[in-house]
Amino acid sequence: MSLSKNNLKLITSLQRKKYREKHNLFVAEGIKVVNELLNSSIEAFHVFSTNEDFSVSKEVDFTVVSDNELKKISTLKNPNKVLGLFKIPERKKLKVSGFIVALDEVNDPGNLGTIIRLCDWFGVTQLVCSKNTVDCYNQKVVQSTMGSLTRVNISYVDLPEFLKTTDLPVYTADMNGTNVYTSSLPQKAVLVMGNEANGISKEISGIVKHKLTIPRFGDIQQTESLNVATATAILLSEFKRGLK
Amino acid sequence: MSLSKNNLKLITSLQRKKYREKHNLFVAEGIKVVNELLNSSIEAFHVFSTNEDFSVSKEVDFTVVSDNELKKISTLKNPNKVLGLFKIPERKKLKVSGFIVALDEVNDPGNLGTIIRLCDWFGVTQLVCSKNTVDCYNQKVVQSTMGSLTRVNISYVDLPEFLKTTDLPVYTADMNGTNVYTSSLPQKAVLVMGNEANGISKEISGIVKHKLTIPRFGDIQQTESLNVATATAILLSEFKRGLK
Missing domain, CATH: 3.30.1330.30 (Ribosomal protein L30/S12)
Structure with a gap:
């Protein structure tokens, strides 16, 4: 023993x-x-x-x-x-319907864990990851999901291919997009979030039609960007807030 | 050399x-x-x-x-x-005006760093921390603020005392509060966020008048809570979104 x-x-x-x-x-x-x-x-x-x-x-x-x-x-x-x-459970089949979060090369296990937890909170049951996104069974990811891992279906796919073939409208965060606070957002969509340092890849940027900006406030406009997990939180909240 | x-x-x-x-x-x-x-x-x-x-x-x-x-x-x-x-710069005088974020025993350096970065993004220039909140010059905090540390005034105070004496309306996140998406929110306020495991202390809960809930979505209602940094992101976004 x-x-x-x-x-x-x-x-x-x-x-x-x-x-x-x-x-x-x-x-x-x-x-x-x-x-x-x-x-x-x-x-x-x-x-x-x-x-x-x-x-x-x-x-x-x-x-x-x-x-x-x-x-x-x-x-x-x-x-x-x-x-x-x-x-490790058998990967469930990717379910392309409703609202999907997609990640392009998110490297930090803490960020992936936080995003899985956010998906669970906001009722997003399908998360799609590029093959170079950190593994969801990485121990740090498992710890930071606090159990949400069991309630979100996570698929690792060829992300450009997936985005090219989906019928859902594809959104991403971008400094030069339209103001998310005044945009009319659909209930069914794919929201793609990118790598911590480089954002989404050029290839994916070319595929995404809808670019959303979280406006900056304050006089001194130097904050370079929001962390990918906090940006995901704000955008998911914007997509979902009309439903409650 | x-x-x-x-x-x-x-x-x-x-x-x-x-x-x-x-x-x-x-x-x-x-x-x-x-x-x-x-x-x-x-x-x-x-x-x-x-x-x-x-x-x-x-x-x-x-x-x-x-x-x-x-x-x-x-x-x-x-x-x-x-x-x-x-x-370490001389602590600037606490400036009680406009919109203030207050933290009650936030322990994780990464969370404090992310919240400082969020304050900077949303134009919140004053952050008030309880004395048992992690030190903002902790190396992990400095790294995760990505420079925002220089643009947000951070004061460590007797938090209950501060909240009792401020003229600003005091808000916090609470599972049994009013729906943040349908609440009318003021531009000048204090938003208090609590400890990672225990939320805000009983003493502070007794002082705070306005409790806001970020609604949960989805069928399975098991996600215990949002991470303090992502909850702060969503609430700051809600307080500020009307201005853009």
Whole structure:
């Protein structure tokens, strides 16, 4: 009932996408996130906890570990009692209807996690990512989604191809677009958000018809840009606010 | 013209608030952030760069360092050519007018940095922080503000006392408030945002009159809350959108 060398090796290897794909497993940590996943349709594989009373169904492997062992397998500064291995679910078919958020090379795991959480909040059930967007089973993404990962369908696709063939109108954020506050926005659309440093790629910029600007306020107009997650928050809010 | 032991020790010590206050200095890294600060009213103290041609005025101490030396003093995964020490400016007097954002025990440096950047974008020149909010000269805050730090006046105060005595109407985000999308919002107000895990304190909740809710969308109503920075983005956008 303690941590085996093989499990230590397995868990550490899952920090890399290559091994997540090989073993078809990802890691989640902390009581809150692990419980959200245990109560979802995602299949649990093995749970490690410093608390022997941590509640897991009988079909799931469960190992009690010491605080020191948890520290060894955790990537958190302050490990929180439990770490779980979960099976990466089969990718659901991309559902092209309603409102879709698309990401073009978003690199920061925290940003992707925040955007998944925003999609969940705003009822966006389909997120489409370019193949060079960070992996949604990256441990930092899993932690920052706070469970929303189980409620948003995430597809990695050839993004230019997807945008060229969709019937939905395609929008993006752009410094030289139309004022989002005075634009009439459709309920069904694709909203493409771009890379943290470079925005959307030239190829995608050529495909997107509708460019929206979040106006800057204040006298000194030097703020270069909003963070991609906060810009997504503001734009999703604008697309959805008329519905409530 | 290389890194002295004393400078190494000084720079490393500045990761802690205690030593930032003792030396009255803070650290910024990377070409973009350092240049923003060099071009601001903030006084530069010493710049270290791997590039001897990095442009600094004659009054500022300048030291060329090797890549390895930069790695030693940097807290970034990928140090970007330059690290600067800057003097912490004298706190400007708190200016209670117009629109103010107030923070109650925001702990995460990335969140504070993002909120400072949002204030700058939305023309909010005064940010008021409770004394237990993370220090705005924390290195991670400085990095994530991307220069906005120089354009927003940040005051650390007894927050309940401040909110009790201000003449401005005080707003906050709350799950049981009025729908922000259909509320009539004033141009002059204080918007208080709370701690990442616990929201605003009970004491402050008792003081705040106006509670706003960002409605949740979608069928499955399980997303627990929005991240404090994305909620601030949406609420600031709502307060300001009527002006453009």
